[in-house]
Amino acid sequence: MMYLVPICICVVLPVLIVWLVGRVKQNETNRRTEIMLKALDNSEKIDADFFRSLREEKSLKKKLLSRLTSACITSLIGVAFLANGFLNESIDKGQCILAGGILLAVGIALFIVYFCGKKLMAKEIEAEEKQLTEEK
Secondary structure, eight states: OTTHHHHIIIIIHHHHHHHHHHHHHHHHHHHHHHHHHHHHHTTOOOOGGGGSOSSOOOOHHHHHHHHHHHHHHHHHHHHHHHHHHHHOSSSOHHHHHHHHHHHHHHHHHHHHHHHHHHHHTHHHHHHHHHHHHHHO
């Protein structure tokens, strides 16, 4: 009984999530296929944009901002673990400090990726913004 909860969280839950996402995509594809077949049967003109995904592709700027958000969150959690490890005497300090160090290192790496990406992609981001303003 003691091992049932970790098994459910670590095995059953990820499998269930992947299965549900797959079913949603399969149903979406089936619906689009039905609509396209009906349009072809009625000899209507087919829009090429219909085949594109319903979700818009993230822009470079949004991708960089999501990395910045991830960097902030991960770094703050890492600092909290480190502070808890150093200040709290009632817990296992080694595990807390190790977890905090790993999370802080990942956060710093994400900050580096954000700033390097921002510097390298400045021209592409500017061109993307111009294109979006011209479309509106």
